[in-house]
Amino acid sequence: MIRVAGSSSQLFISFTVPKARHPNFSDIQQASNEAIANANNRCGIKSREWRGVSLKRIGVVTSGGDAPGMNAAIRAVTRIAHSKNCRVYGFERGWEGLIMNAFRELTPRSVGGIIQLGGTILHTSRCLEFESEEGVGKAAKTLASNGIDGLVVIGGNGSFKGAFELSKQTNTLIVGVPASIDNDVFGTDETIGFDTAVNTAVDEIDKIRDTAISHERIFIVEVMGRTRGFLASTVGLTVGAEIILVPEVKFETGKIVTRLEENHAKGKKSGIIVAAEGVGDTRKLGAEIEKDAGTEVRLSVLGYAQRGGSPTARSRLLASLFADKAVELLSHEDGNSVVGLLNGRIEALDIRKSCETEKPIDLGLLDLANVLAS
Numbered sequence: 001m002i003r004v005a006g007s008s009s010q011l012f013i014s015f016t017v018p019k020a021r022h023p024n025f026s027d028i029q030q031a032s033n034e035a036i037a038n039a040n041n042r043c044g045i046k047s048r049e050w051r052g053v054s055l056k057r058i059g060v061v062t063s064g065g066d067a068p069g070m071n072a073a074i075r076a077v078t079r080i081a082h083s084k085n086c087r088v089y090g091f092e093r094g095w096e097g098l099i100m101n102a103f104r105e106l107t108p109r110s111v112g113g114i115i116q117l118g119g120t121i122l123h124t125s126r127c128l129e130f131e132s133e134e135g136v137g138k139a140a141k142t143l144a145s146n147g148i149d150g151l152v153v154i155g156g157n158g159s160f161k162g163a164f165e166l167s168k169q170t171n172t173l174i175v176g177v178p179a180s181i182d183n184d185v186f187g188t189d190e191t192i193g194f195d196t197a198v199n200t201a202v203d204e205i206d207k208i209r210d211t212a213i214s215h216e217r218i219f220i221v222e223v224m225g226r227t228r229g230f231l232a233s234t235v236g237l238t239v240g241a242e243i244i245l246v247p248e249v250k251f252e253t254g255k256i257v258t259r260l261e262e263n264h265a266k267g268k269k270s271g272i273i274v275a276a277e278g279v280g281d282t283r284k285l286g287a288e289i290e291k292d293a294g295t296e297v298r299l300s301v302l303g304y305a306q307r308g309g310s311p312t313a314r315s316r317l318l319a320s321l322f323a324d325k326a327v328e329l330l331s332h333e334d335g336n337s338v339v340g341l342l343n344g345r346i347e348a349l350d351i352r353k354s355c356e357t358e359k360p361i362d363l364g365l366l367d368l369a370n371v372l373a374s
């Protein structure tokens with residue numbers, strides 16, 4: 001028996017299990033859904049309509065570099081799927097878990113208390129074996145032998161390329177949920193974890209700014225981003241960097257030196273250069289600037305701190321919205337797509353298109369940062 005009590009803003013739902021028969025998983029889920037729907041109706045909240053097919057088992061995997069908010073996405077996939085009477089299996093250590101058939105069942109309770117955690121409770125890896133057709137074949141077999149109807153892949157570009165290869169060898173529907181601090185996935189304006197990484201870098205650089213001003217020094221701060229400059233351009237603008245270097249725009253050391261000399265003449269005795277890791281050897285660059293400009297230059301490489309930490313509210317929100325869309329797509333038997341945020345809406349794009357298209361960087365952001373740093 002189910003009891004629903006409380007005011008419209010506070011509901012308590014409790015179960016009394018009949019003694020004669022042990023309820024199975026779907027009994028409980030069904031009862032819980034009905035209770036919530038009834039309670040919501042009573043207090044005027046319209047239940048979301050669910051016209052999808054009945055999925056039985058969803059797999060979820062986090063792959064590639066970890067990103068803050070991956071746990072929030074695992075939690076959301078699990079709870080949304082369970083609310084539709086679907087069981088969820090979390091594969092361990094990225095693609096390795098699919099190759100090795102290593103998974104654990106996730107329940108609404110087992111994903112409790114993780115929304116605020118960085119990293120991924122499922123662990124992740126960069127799996128070499130998955131780069132071979134044979135490795136992908138093993139993963140496909142794992143999906144088939146466990147009766148997985150749909151797989152949610154939480155990761156970045158590399159993971160989606162892997163997912164696309166897997167889709168060629170399996171009938172399991174696959175949906176990608178973009179999570180990467182690099183924000184370099186085509187089909188979404190923002191990836192889960194990007195906002196957190198930006199804020200982490202901004203916090204660090206604000207501190208470095210204190211030293212730069214005190215010592216009247218130039219600092220080069222190297223941020224991550226792999227081969228792209230999304231992180232560097234957003235971080236650079238938001239810390240008020242004097243110069244931003246990204247792989248997408250060629251630069252000359254001579255021009256950087258001239259800019260610093262002009263700044264010095266204007267009374268700016270210190271400065272921050274935010275450089276994406278993809279621009280090359282920042283240590284060498286620092287030495288060249290120091291020599292040519294005749295000023296002290298220090299290098300600070302922010303590194304892996306950018307990948308960790310508690311996700312910001314925005315990263316958690318994106319994780320929840322993306323997961324909702326991913327489960328919805330699967331329930332409509334709509335696989336082989338990547339979900340994303342496009343112009344304020346949660347959309348889906350063909351996974352192949354996402355993998356094969358380079359996301360353009362916003363050069364306007366760099367122009368604006370330039371003006372703001374004057």
Ligand code: F6P
Binds near residue numbers: 180224226227307
């Ligand atoms: O993709 C995220 C990222 O942190 C990149 O910014 C960086 O280049 C890369 O991963 C580092 O990879 P790894 O964890 O394999 O050292």
